[in-house]
Amino acid sequence: MSSYDPRPSGCTPFEEELINAMNNFAHSTESPAFDTAGMVHRNRRRRATLIAGVATALIVAGGGTALASMTGGTSPTTAEKPMTRATTKGSDHKKAILLMDFGKGGGPVALDLTGTDLQTAEGQLLKAGIEIGTIVKTKSPGCKQATVVEVTPHAPKVVEKGDTVNLKLCAG
Structure with a gap:
């Protein structure tokens, strides 16, 4: 509808102009483009x-x-710092820490057997593929009877699958 078209019946000139303006706007604008x-x-x-x-x-x-x-990579902090024999608080016996290398590239794993009973220690070592050598009882103050107080070889030496470990148990 343009301004020159005849008026439809019942429309005022203002309504006619409004309709024309809306039609012109609707037909002239471009639709938005999305990339x-x-x-x-x-x-x-x-x-x-x-x-x-x-x-x-x-x-x-x-x-x-x-x-x-x-x-599974090795951490330079664990590879460069070997573990040392540590003493427990309040007693003079050494911890039974064993460093085991499973050969999977993860570096040695520390196993602390201090205070474990013989049956548990044997089970853990056999499960890891480590043979048990001599078992000796020794007097050590502040320990529970028949528990592990020391392992040989101990940290910082690394034990691999098939190696033999000796245990010292508390005699009381």
Whole structure:
């Protein structure tokens, strides 16, 4: 409808102009164009940048060690610092700490047998594939009778599958 068309019955000149203006506007405006491929590409790029930033923050904050242990890698902190024989608080006997290497690339695993009974210690060692050598009873203050007080070889020496370990038990 243009301004030159005859008026429909019952319309005022204002209504006619309003209808004409709305028709002109509806037919002249372009529909919005969306670049969906560009939006998807931009979102993927943002997500990749976010993941890279989080990974970098974890590595910088010391999470690299945790990531290496989850993937089976060796951590330089555990590989360079050998464990030493430690004494327990309030007593003068040594801890029975055994470092075992299972050959899976994860580095040695510490097994503390201090205070465990003979049956439990034997079960853990046999399950790990380590043979039990001599079992000797020794007097040691502050320990429970028939529990492990020392292993030989002990940390920092690493024991592998098939090696023999000697145990010392508390005589009371």
